[in-house]
Ligand SMILES: Cc1cc2nc3c(=O)[nH]c(=O)nc-3n(C[C@H](O)[C@H](O)[C@H](O)COP(=O)(O)OP(=O)(O)OC[C@H]3O[C@@H](n4cnc5c(N)ncnc54)[C@H](O)[C@@H]3O)c2cc1C
Ligand code: SF4
């Protein structure tokens with residue numbers, strides 16, 4: 261599962277590259293876990309390393 | 317001579333270009349999967365949005381960045397804004413020309429400049445604008461919010477004077493055809509044809525300092541030696557990479573400035589021109605542009621891309637966004653619109669790595685390590701200041 265840390269500033273870069281429309285951003289990114297397939301593309305594009313993979 | 321560049325933002329790329337021109341063997345390291353940092357396009361829903369900037373060069377074709385690109389023989393088409401600016405004030409929209417400002421306010425402003433020259437009185441811009449008529453006061457606030465992402469309270473008056481001088485010298489803004497990315501692409505072509513090596517997804521993990529000299533960069537478990545190191549990531553992060561306590565302490569107070577950009581799609585134009593519309597009837601949004609007036613390809617056909625900018629006033633981002641969205645409704649009026657993206661910027665991915673007026677320059681405690689980019693851009697505005705900073709470093713070498 262992906263979690264967004266406190267470091268997120270809300271720049272939206274992750275949501276632009278997500279092919280599943282699984283990220284909503286308004287001030288801070290929020291992952292819609294039902295849609296996310298854990299491709300990890302968003303993690304690479306985050307300038308702040310704010311998205312982390314955690315075990316369920 | 318070998319030069320290593322940390323970060324591929326516009327500052328890093330421009331510095332690399334001039335170093336290559338001087339005959340340096342240059343290598344650039346970028347942490348993200350793409351180059352251009354906060355000054356490049358990112359496509360979303362058919363719109364050319366950006367990673368940061370509002371697709372504008374503060375001084376258009378005449379400015380320091382355009383001049384630097386021409387010097388390197390990089391050809392980018394820039395549409396100079398006409399009119400430079402309009403203002404939405406008291407429900408009306410009109411062109412911003414000198415005649416709009418009451419003579420009494422212009423005289424007061426000039427008197428304050430003189431007073432500063434003669435007596436060196438230290439004041440913020442707000443202290444001065446407080447004494448002006450309501451329009452001039454509201455305009456000052458919108459201008460600072462749009463071009464510096466700060467409030468008049470946070471900016472020293474002399475700094476504003478220098479910005480005012482540079483606008484008189486270089487004039488108003490322009491929009492590059494193709495948006496920010498066309499400038500990045502132009503720089504990349506130049507760098508590639510000059511054998512500059514660029515790697516993405518390759519964060520720099522440390523800078524080795526020996527006997528007060530920066531010697532090497534650590535990347536992916538590898539150590540790379542250089543004669544010169546240029547950092548495009550601001551002083552605090554550069555200091556951390558060196559691990560040098562006194563450098564870290566020296567720059568720990570530097571504050572960045574934050575802001576919020578809302579990208580909106582409309583059918584019916586909101587501005588109808590290539591300049592800026594300063595919004596004076598709003599709580600947060602300082603200005604708006606409509607870049608599709610210069611380049612329709614920045615949006616799907618039949619659509620305009622409108623971008624708003626507001627400085628961050630409180631730390632409560634959700635609250636600031638809510639106020640921005642309310643302002644947006646007021647600005648757009650009766651037209652139908654769709655919000656494409658809300659992007660906020662602060663801390664380590666800010667609007668400016670150093671708040672206007674608090675810059676400490678390009679030098680570091682190590683003579684062959686320099687900082688470029690908006691973490692060290694002197695008195696210029698945005699990418700114009702970045703270009704001026706890069707030139708300064710190159711001249712010093
Ligand atoms: C909302 C907004 C609107 C703006 N509007 C405008 C505008 O219209 N006109 C204008 O001129 N300016 C504008 N600006 C400002 C402009 O975008 C920035 O000043 C400029 O892009 C900064 O460039 P830079 O090279 O200093 O830094 P950056 O673009 O941040 O580049 C730094 C690069 O370094 C990389 N990096 C970080 N750490 C490391 C590491 N350890 N190793 C390797 N690489 C690393 C980053 O990933 C990044 O790519 C705006 C900014 C924002 C946020
Ligand atoms: S992991 Fe992939 S699918 Fe999931 S949110 Fe990130 S980009 Fe989208």
Ligand code: SF4
Pocket residue numbers: 264267268269270271272273274275285288289305306307308309310311
């Ligand atoms: S890219 Fe990173 S900082 Fe930007 S919104 Fe997504 S998680 Fe937050």
